[in-house]
Amino acid sequence: MMKNGFGSLIIASFILVGGTSAYPDDSGEQAATTASNRWLQLVDKGQYSQSWNQASQYFKNHVKRAQWQAQVSAARSPFGKVIERKLRSTNPATSLPGAPDGNYVVIQYDTAFEKKNAAVETVTPMKEANGEWRVSGYFIK
Numbered sequence: 001m002m003k004n005g006f007g008s009l010i011i012a013s014f015i016l017v018g019g020t021s022a023y024p025d026d027s028g029e030q031a032a033t034t035a036s037n038r039w040l041q042l043v044d045k046g047q048y049s050q051s052w053n054q055a056s057q058y059f060k061n062h063v064k065r066a067q068w069q070a071q072v073s074a075a076r077s078p079f080g081k082v083i084e085r086k087l088r089s090t091n092p093a094t095s096l097p098g099a100p101d102g103n104y105v106v107i108q109y110d111t112a113f114e115k116k117n118a119a120v121e122t123v124t125p126m127k128e129a130n131g132e133w134r135v136s137g138y139f140i141k
Contacts, residue, residue: 028133029090032105032125035133040109040123043138044082048072056126056134058099075140080114088120096124103127104136111140 042051048069052060055068063071088108095101109121124137 028103028127029092029105032092032127032133033087033090033107035125036105036107036123036135039125039135040085040121043072043076046073051135054134056128056136058126058136059134072138079116079119083112083114085109085111085121099126099136105133 039051039054042048042054049065051072052063052065052068055063086109088110089106091106093104093106096104096106104124104126107123107125109123111119111121113119120141122137122139123135125133126136127133
């Protein structure tokens with residue numbers, strides 16, 4: 001969804017409700033953050049097809065590859081390249097509105113782009129059945 005050239009992109013994204021840690025040792029948060037950072041590197045390089053390949057099965061079931069490529073390109077292109085990205089927060093959850101129960105971490109980053117000094121990116125990795133963390137949602141505003 002775009003507004004005035006600079007807008008928000010929501011792809012299989014969820015709102016976090018609550019805030020108790022589902023991962024007492026933070027290992028889930030660390031693994032989810034690592035997966036999120038790797039995935040964002042693909043998006044930052046414009047490798048949208050590869051980012052779709054690395055996304056969760058839930059993501060792929062809800063967003064076709066071509067749709068993802070078009071939407072993320074339209075949302076990210078006006079901002080230019082990433083200048084700086086800082087981790088703002090990690091919030092584990094086992095239940096998110098509109099999503100199946102599971103293990104999620106809602107991660108927010110404060111991001112500065114060439115043409116947009118202050119943006120907030122929200123990436124939501126989920127733990128898949130095989131134990132891997134993969135991105136299930138992305139939102140930028």
